[in-house]
Amino acid sequence: MSAPARAKNNDRDVPSTGSEVTGAWRRARVGDEIVVRGTTAGVIARDGEIVGLHHPDGRPPYDVRWADSGRVTLYFPGPDAYIRHLVTGGDHVPAR
DSSP states (O other), rough: OOOOOOOOOTEEEEEEEGGGGOOTOOOOOTOOOEEEEOOSOOOOEEEEEEEEESSOOOOEEEEETTTTTTEEEEEOOOOOEEEOOOSOSOOOBBOO
16 A cells, blocks of 8 residues: 655645634734743743744744743744734834
């Protein structure tokens, strides 16, 4: 028996989780909150404010000020992270 053929994405985004179906799930604005869920029992979720963008369309990476430490770090979100859009309207603001 042969292996199944790989699916083609036809030059479009192929969602891998339910949160990606919206199409702009990783597009952020300065002022949005990013939440990183704990992946195992006993691991506490972490959250922070997006204070800077490196792409004008809001794609990662982001400069994030973490709520637990106040530190600002460059963050590349993984599948355990999601964005809460707290700011309405306006354009994306690139990092300086």
